[in-house]
Amino acid sequence: MKRLSTFILLGLCTIGSAQSINEVLRYGLEETQGTARYQAMAGAFGALGGDLSALNSNAAGSAVFNNSFFSATASHYNRNNEAFLGNGFRSSDRNYLDLNQLGGVFVFKSNNGSPWKKIALAVNYDMVQNFDNEIRIGGTTSVGIDNYFLTFANGVPLGPIRVQQGELIEDAYLDIGASLGFADQQAFLGFQSGFIDPEDPDDDNNTQYFSNATYNTVNQEYLQRTSGYNSKFTLNFAGQYQENLYLGATINIHSVLFDRLTTLDEDGYDPSSAIQSSYFDNRLHTEGAGFSFSLGAIAKLSDNIRVGGNYQSPTWYNLTDDFAQRIDTDFADKNPDITFIDFNSVNLFEEYTIRTPSKLTGSLAMIFGKEGLISFDYSYQDMSKAELRPASDPSFTSENQFISEQLGAISTFRLGGEYRIDRVSLRAGYRFESSPYADNPSWGDLEAYSGGFGYSWGPNRIDLAYTRSERDLGVPILDIGLSTGQVNQVNSYVSLGYSVNF
Template sequence: MKKFLTFITGLLCLSATAQNIDDVLRYSTENLQGTARFQGMAGAFGALGGDMSALNINPAGSSIFANSLFTITGANYHQNNESTYFGSLGSEVRNSVDINQLGGVFVFNSRNSNSPWQKIALAINYDMARNFDNEVYTFGNGNQGIDNYFLNFANGVPFGPLQIQDGEFIEEAYLDIGANLGFREQQAFLGYYGGIIDPVDESDNNNTAYVSNAQYNTVDQEYFKRTNGYNSKLTMNFSGQYQQNLFIGASLNFHTVLYDQYTEFTETGYDAGSEIQFVNFDNYLRTEGSGFSFSLGAIALLNENVRLGGSYQSPTWYRLLDDTSQRINSDLADSEIGFIDFNIVNLFDEYTIKTPSKLTGSLAIVFGPQGLLSFDYGYQDMSQAELRPLSDPSFSDENSFIAAQLGTVNTYRIGGEYRIDNVSLRGGYRFESSPYVDGVTIGDLEAVSFGLGFNFGGSRLDLAYSRSEQNAQSQLFSTGFPSPSLVNNINTNILLGYTLNL
């Protein structure tokens, strides 16, 4: 009966959560996904069109199609992460397979020879904007312990409200503190009943100073993070060809977000005289929500060989819901601490993330039926990202921090295709600058790609390989760990796509 009651209590827990810059970046950046042809040319399709995933760059691209068609693409995602933490090297690999693109376009040629509109196109396309499946393993011997995390939250918090009341279960107190006092006080509660910290004066309810129960010069730590989920995009597109050389289009984009993050932390190796010899601290976050954006674009044929493209991608407005669970244990933990586990759920108020708008300029040179070269440049000012509602004081502070830490992201994509009879050879290169002003917290991203296409007349088979690499400084926890883990991520995708002309 006790577990049933605490689960219901968990459903009623509402509080201001700890959304931050990491959440904003998670949903502001998209992996280069899409059709195999699109990836094989590094996504440089802003002035080309004629590909379902090119609609993500320039919505005018659907009216480039000569006929109606349907495309489906499957992908194998291979994530390889190497982390360096106090000189120790950890490695983790994650593979997953998914349908990352599915869509079709209907092309209607004008029957009125006097109309300047030559044709219109209606398209609907699903793309996996971002695949969150990933794993990172970190270990090392350092001088920063988990007690710092709890001390940073606890110092300044009165001890009295943290205590369990007569007749109250420990898990009820945990949820009640989170709902009525906040995340900071809830972490202080966990640190105290987890045995990690104590108030300086336990007899004083007004005590606001705390000390660690752990003694160490260095500690051994292991940290594992697994993420799952996706940010998918459903695009509804309309475009038209005006006279012979101008294509104009617009798209409505509907996002669906599902994100799970599980972290496991173990700390040992304390001094022989320390009352604490081990600490386990695990966290679980689940985010669900939806988003909306729109895009506008145009492609101009300057002559038979040269095309120019330009597009505007509006901000994306995400409405998200989080729930979190935690569990902790140590040598000095309260005997009832096990009742605080992943069945005890903190639910939070709905919040909004507004990602920045994006501008893209494109140039393509087409060498008749033999081949082409294409170049895209994208501009996005990440300092304009926001957490909402703006009336929330914690969001206001975090938005100021975001504006100071993040800057302009410049994206360069170049791709080429060469046709030999019914076979197309493709290649591409992509560079995306760091979203951080310091250029280090998350580094620049570089990617190369290659592809093959086989045209069977009424259908086409495409194969692509892409490899991207990026370095980042990853904090194990939001506070108390000044030395980050240095993570090198190599993301390799292999894609197979099939296109059927209708």
């Protein structure tokens, strides 16, 4: 039977388990997914249109279609993570299949002399992010789990984090979280599991604690396994005005599901240490929805040159979290009932909002008749403007200040080309995305290379694409108090798509 409790002091958890800068990056950064043609050309479609996933780059893109059109795309994903911690190296690899794009556009042409030559209505589903991933970090470090609990516990009175007479330990855990907040709850876990003890155990007003673990270095094995998705359902309306101007607008509705399991095993303490082994596991579940809109335009400057511009509004995500933990040590004087706190004791958080920043995209394309094209997009998004809401919450105010100081502007460059030989189209692309941090050497820039081809017969076309992206990033072992593993993450996608003109 699951035990549930709602955090009244919602903001106090921003330091630890959720609702922090990590969530802003999770939902604010987007992968280049979509149709196989879009992926093969690195998503450089802002001045081109004529592809359903091009609506991600420019809302006017559907008006470029000459006929009604349908497409569907499936992808095989491979994620490889090589992680370093101290002298330790771990590698993990994960593969999965997904339907990442499905949609259609209906084109209505004017025959009555109107300056509006055609109108297009499009409906499209795109995968923004697939969260399926696994990272393993292991090695020797001088910062043990006890530092995590000391960070929260020092300053917390001892009395409220005792188990009261006749109270079950799992009920105490949930009640402390609901009434006092995340920091006190973590202090409770550290104390009851034996990681830490009060300087004065007879004083309920004691606020200073010490560690029961002694070591110079410890051995840690950390696993972070995530799953879920951020998908986007797009409704689009666009039109061609006279011969050379395309205008469009989209409404985007996001659906979010995210699960994260982290496990941390630790040993290698000094032989005289009162603790010789321990584990600490956390599970986070998030779900919700988001909304954004975009406005775009494409202009033909000549038969060969097109330019485009697009404004994507901020995305407002309304999310809810639930969070559970389990912990144990071999400390002799721990509370023996500590194992009753497990993933069946679930903390529920009130609904909150993440507002990711708006994005501006400018595009240029050169069309070489029926032989091929080259396209370039540049996007700018200032991540320091991201916000957690309600902004009136004191802890959200503090975290938003931290976000504005740590994050910076992301510049994204996309370059794509296509060359046609009869029924065959050869494609290639390159994408560069700068780090979202203003100054953080743990997070590097992203580089991606892509290629593919298409084959057409009659109204039908099959497209195949391969994309490889790479980025170095720092992955903290827990969110506060411990070391950070350095991870080289390589994502590879193979996508197959089918489309048909009507």
